[in-house]
Amino acid sequence: MRRLGWRWLIVVAFLLAASFAGLFAVRAVRRAVYWSSHRDEVIRPWMSVHYVARSYRVPPHVLYRAINLEPLPRDRRPLREVAREQNRAFEALAAELQNAIAEFRAHPERFPPPPPPHGGPKTP
Structure with missing residues (x-):
């Protein structure tokens, strides 16, 4: 039972890290698109x-x-x-x-x- 708890913790930590990485990727793409069209x-x-x-x-x-x-x-x-x-x-x-x-x-x-x-x- 304890192993199952650790797996969930690892999955949740991975999902949080992936969410933050996705957020920063979206922000970078939005800025690049904005400034490429506002020259x-x-x-x-x-x-x-x-x-x-x-x-x-x-x-x-x-x-x-x-x-x-x-x-x-x-x-x-x-x-x-x-x-x-x-x-x-x-x-x-x-x-x-x-x-x-x-x-x-x-x-x-x-x-x-x-x-x-x-x-x-x-x-x-």
Whole structure:
């Protein structure tokens, strides 16, 4: 009778492990499908700088520099809010982002590497 208990425990542990692995596999596939179909989207007011950078495959620090902002790791503000804080129209902000994207794609070597993370070691 004790052997039967151990078998059930092993089966339950295996099913739990398989469920977790399946969950992470589904999440990875969903992300891959989402970003493969959301490339080079028209820049909209609800998007963040990081969203635009990911959609256009441009490093975020390039876009932050183009709109005169300090790159923040968790900055999720929509572009609408950034434009309002800078007292300018969203269309002007979007145009600057588009220009930076075009410039980066034409000449990526002109852009310096990203700055080190906050609190990280600085290279000479």
